[in-house]
Structures are given as C-alpha cells and as structure tokens.
Amino acid sequence: MKRKQYMFAILVIITSLFLFFYFNHSSDVKESIIYFPIDPKIFFEKTDTVLNVPKKHDEDEYTIQWDVESTLGKKAYLRQDISLLFEDGMLKETLSKWGENTNQILQEKTINNEDSGHFEAISFHHAELHYPNDVIRSAQSMSYDQLYVIDSPLKPLESFKDPETEEDKINKKILDHATNQQLKVIWHNLIKYFNVPVDNYYMIPLTKIYDYSYIPLPGLTKEKTDQIIGGLWEGIYKNYFLGIKNDKGEIEPPNGSSLPLILLSKDMTHLLFLTETKSGSNIQLVQYLNQ
Incomplete structure (x- = not known):
C-alpha cells in the first residue's frame, strides 16, 4: 500500500511539473515577438492604425479613439500586434494583442484627454508561420496615424490630421x-x-x-x-x-x-x-x- 501511495505521489509531482513548464513555456511563446526570416510569399492584406475624436465630448475633456487592425493573407501559428501612442513626444499609452491560428487582429482603446496636443501612433504587425520540418518564417508590417487636437476655451474643439485652413497651419x-x-x-x-x-x-x-x-x-x-x-x-x-x-x-x-x-x-x-x-x-x- 505504501509503495502505491509513494508511486502516486511521484506521478502527481511529475504531472504538476510538466503542466507548470508547459503552461509557462506556452505563455512565453505566445506573449513575444521573435524575428524569423521573412516569408516573401505571405503578405498582410490590411494594416491600419486610426486616431480620431468622436463628435460627442464634454467641455472639460475629450476622448481619443484609437483603433488598430491587421489581416494576413493566411492563418498564422501566431499573430501579434503592438502599438505605441505618443502625445507631444511622450509615450501616453500602449496596445497589444495576440492570437493563435488566426489571420486577423482587432484592437481599440479610448483615451480621455484635455488640452491641445499632437498625437502619433505607430504599430507593428507580426505573424509567426510554422511549416513542416520545423521551419519557421515570419511576416511583418507597420502602420501609422497622427492627429492634431486643438482644445481652446474660446472655440469649439477641433481636430485634423493634415492642416487645411490657415488657422490649422x-x-x-x-x-x-x-x-x-x-x-x-x-x-x-x-x-x-x-x-x-x-x-x-x-x-x-x-x-x-x-x-x-x-x-x-x-x-x-x-x-x-x-x-x-x-x-x-x-x-x-x-x-x-x-x-x-x-x-x-x-x-x-x-x-x-x-x-x-x-x-x-x-x-x-x-x-x-x-x-x-x-x-x-x-x-x-x-x-x-x-x-
């Protein structure tokens, strides 16, 4: 009886260690961006980073809507997008999302803000592609957007990507x-x-x-x-x-x-x-x- 209990205890320990290392390794693999040689045959069909200010806002603050999207030409073993949002040259917020056996990543975030500012967002879109015989390749792209927000107590809030009027300039x-x-x-x-x-x-x-x-x-x-x-x-x-x-x-x-x-x-x-x-x-x- 003692021998069976001993063997059972050993089996539990081995199983626990296996699960611990398996899940920790899986987490490391998923939540990472690793450069592999680029597959020249695989392309992103769409990559987009968009900043805008929704029309509805109160007098004291406004909201920046930040959307990041990418679609690969085929499903990938691992997809991950990251994005960095800068306000007046300082990092304000970050975005990150990954997915397995997928070709598409969608992200969105709203940022409350006040005062005028120049916002820039740059995103990196990445795919890890696995092939037979342990061959690993990657696909990558970038996207970018900017937005100028003018918040004045004397005039209604306005925003633009490129100046159109003399005042914008x-x-x-x-x-x-x-x-x-x-x-x-x-x-x-x-x-x-x-x-x-x-x-x-x-x-x-x-x-x-x-x-x-x-x-x-x-x-x-x-x-x-x-x-x-x-x-x-x-x-x-x-x-x-x-x-x-x-x-x-x-x-x-x-x-x-x-x-x-x-x-x-x-x-x-x-x-x-x-x-x-x-x-x-x-x-x-x-x-x-x-x-």
Whole structure:
C-alpha cells in the first residue's frame, strides 16, 4: 500500500511539473515577438492604425479613439500586434494583442484627454508561420496615424490630421515647435550622456521608422531593411514595451518616456535606441546588425 501511495505521489509531482513548464513555456511563446526570416510569399492584406475624436465630448475633456487592425493573407501559428501612442513626444499609452491560428487582429482603446496636443501612433504587425520540418518564417508590417487636437476655451474643439485652413497651419506649427524643442533637448542630453559620435550615425525618431515600410534604410537593401526593422521591434517589445530597466536596475513602465531616437551606424554594424524614462533615467539599448 505504501509503495502505491509513494508511486502516486511521484506521478502527481511529475504531472504538476510538466503542466507548470508547459503552461509557462506556452505563455512565453505566445506573449513575444521573435524575428524569423521573412516569408516573401505571405503578405498582410490590411494594416491600419486610426486616431480620431468622436463628435460627442464634454467641455472639460475629450476622448481619443484609437483603433488598430491587421489581416494576413493566411492563418498564422501566431499573430501579434503592438502599438505605441505618443502625445507631444511622450509615450501616453500602449496596445497589444495576440492570437493563435488566426489571420486577423482587432484592437481599440479610448483615451480621455484635455488640452491641445499632437498625437502619433505607430504599430507593428507580426505573424509567426510554422511549416513542416520545423521551419519557421515570419511576416511583418507597420502602420501609422497622427492627429492634431486643438482644445481652446474660446472655440469649439477641433481636430485634423493634415492642416487645411490657415488657422490649422498656425496651430500645427505651434504644437510641432513645442514638441520639437522638448525632444531636441532630451535627445541632445542623451547623446551627450552616452558620448555618441553623431556624425557616424543616421538619426531616425521611432515614429519615422514607418517611412521605411516601403523604402530601404540609407545604404541598405529593402531585404536587409526589413530584417533590421524586425529585429528592432523584437528588441522594442522585450526591452521597452514590456518595461524599461533603468540605471538603478529597476523595471519602469514605458509610459511617460520620451519618443525614442534610433541611431543607425553608417558602417551598418549596429544601431542605438535612446530614450529618457518618466523618472529621468537615461536609457541606451544596442542592437548589433548581422552582416
């Protein structure tokens, strides 16, 4: 009897350990973005990031409607989209959603806000594709949107993506100038703090990475550009989106951090990712580029 009880206890322990490692491993696999060689035959049929202000709002605050959508040409083993929303050059909110054996991801979020602001959202759409003989490939894309919101006590709330009137142009110029001045100071301090020889780098704000969805990075092929961007977003997800390890070794939420500046080395050996956290920590991440 004792021997049977002993064997049963051992079986329970083994089963518990198996389930523990299985579910923890599954969680790690699902909630991650990993770059694999891109399958040139698989494309996203739709990728979209949209910001707008619903017509109904009260006098004290307004709501930003933030929608992210993507559809792949076929079902994938794993689909995941992440999105970053910046207000006046500072990270305001994040979005993330994954799904198994699906081709489509839909996300939406409403953000309450007050005062005028320039909002930018950039999204990374990713698919992990599994084939026979343990072959894994990926598909990826990006989408972007921006919105200027003018909240004045003297006039009704208005918003626009691109200025149409002379007044819109003036408001855009004012908001852009304030944001650019703030980021210029932050980036200058980061570059000085980490002693970066800027003449050796191409400097690209993170939201401008979207421009390289269809054109290559300076001095690179489109194939190499896609590889670098895929690896960049893998690093962003692990080391920025999920939390930033500050100079004290503590993990900070990314919200409130500055718009990251990407510096691509002109010798194509590495890139730098610079940002300042909400608490004021200077952060530098390095990604080495395989030739």
